[in-house]
Amino acid sequence: MNQSNTPNVHQLDAKALICVQLDIKLWSGRQALKREHLVQSNPLLASLPPQDLASMGSVRICDPEEVRVFARIKNEAIRALGEAGLPLLGAIGVPQPEFPAVYRKLCDIGNKFNAKAADLFTKYDANASAWKTKWQNENPSNAHLLARLPSAQQVVGKLRFDFHCYTIESPKDLSAEAGSHFDRQVTGLKGELLAEAAEVGNDMLSRYLIRQDSSSHGGKREHITQKTLRPLKRIVAKLRTFAFVDPSIAPLADVIESVLASLPADGQVDGAGLISVWNLATLLSNPANASKIAAVAQTFGADQAIMDMDAPMTVPSAEPVDTSAEVIEAPRTIVQVIPAAQDFGMETQITSVRTPTVPNAGSFVDPCAFL
Template identity: 30%
Template sequence: MKTQAILDKMILVVLNITLWQGRKALKQGDLALNGIDIDKLPPGTLASLGSKRIISPAAVKIFVSLKREALKHCVLSGVRFGGCGYAVPREKVEALGKELKRIKVEFEDAKKQFLSVYHEEVERWVAANPPEWAHIIRASVDSPAHIEKAITFNFAALDIRPPEETDMDGLDTEIDSLYGQLCHEVRVSARHTYENYLVGKQEITHKTLRPIRLIREKLAGLLFLDPLIADTIQVIDDTLTKLPADTNIKGTDLNMVAGLVGRQLANMGRPSASSQTEVSDSDLEEIIVIPEVVIVPETGVVAPISWDF
């Protein structure tokens, strides 16, 4: 019953993006052609030769950037589900779809532009490297037709409905894991926010609160996964409403924000020693001590945290 209730409130968004990095395996023959004694190389069980580039990384970085942007929108809207997609609240699917369509158009335009100058990019890369490697680079060049198939951007929205008669009960397990996955994603985002926007700061602007608000929005959309999410949303709201509206945030207010991010959000879903009344030996390893977040008295800046995850 719980599984179906959650499925009724979510859509599975599958993102399928493949990239061509302009790399090829570096073979022993490539080294032999350049006068390197391959007999002196370590055995394959000890080390691998790695790869060689046949084009500049700058020429294909646009595709990496667009993939990263698409993933960001999926992460902000939903939670990773089943290793193949994202569980997205039904009310957010339309907005997410618009963003993914926009990114796909940019992706296809960039692909068309790249293919039109592909051979020029290869020759530019050849000219930028030692001449003795020119024939090795050219011999490894893929055809434009191969690259066109290798660089792809696609996505789909699926309404999941389990078959009525089946012995496979894995869907229940996947659904049960969604809350834990959500907590993990919030913890990662909170740690990134703490380390990149709070540590070492004496004061912050309200713009710095945007990552916290994005976490709140994500949690609000996925509230149907577990009632405990409401408690975290309340903690965020209680903290944000106490902050000054028209001035920068510093002193005790900054320490309060740092505590929200570094204590509550960075440890969401993890049992703490302070929340345990009776602890068994088997549970001991799962319990964490929530770090203290403090403003350094001498400087008034937020102190770093030694993370245990």
């Protein structure tokens, strides 16, 4: 990709992004437990430290499930924003083309939140009374803890779902230092993208590519499914959406897409395909390495970047490998068995470049044999 044809954040002055900031308030369903409440139950607790020094905790005043629903809706809104945007100056920056869909989704989530709040308001008095009666009957000595409950209006008044949308631009007519500070914050979006890609890589390694057993070391995965590849497809879409952040972002997406295109379109992924996925996940899990490969792809293309990505290449090992034998290296090696990184709990690591490394026995080491 020609760098001069790729817009960047400086050229767009961040106006390509709509900042969205959630404004959501929840109710805990709890009431502060005061020192005098405990002393009333047990005078021996009079020696408790003062309230200003130590918190006495809280007491539940309703069924926890009645308030958990609001936390779940809040998390749904956070996920919706996270899928479409990146953290930016205390908000989430969403590209303008994506914003209408995000706005509609947040409005739908807000309507769901408000409907649940209205339902809570309608049922609160009856539910709170039943909760109070239940616990006062079961714990008569602590009945006073639930003597004063907030009203339905007070409770629902604590709930709020809203969000604010705005654009940002570099400060005008201020010092160059202030402008450069803004630029550093905005161009940090590349780091946010690579960090998100690293989460995908680490998640794939820990959840899908390393099979955990009862021992301290992970075991090999003989295959993965098409479902396992979905996070990679999602991160490609995210990289495409934010390609304007840095000229190397789109080439990194090209690398991931090239690897995905080389895999079977359906069914299980094993053998050489599994090695490719392992290498890709390992690459993405390290933002510094991903950035280097992205730069290679930007200059020399995705194919060359994939060749570089495969050196070194780490795959699961089925059996321990004796690495003490002398190894005679050809000028350009394709397979070399060396001790693995303990971070992945693996026993073997394979480094791939071009032509074979020849052990003393003269046998060729097949990378697929380790799957």
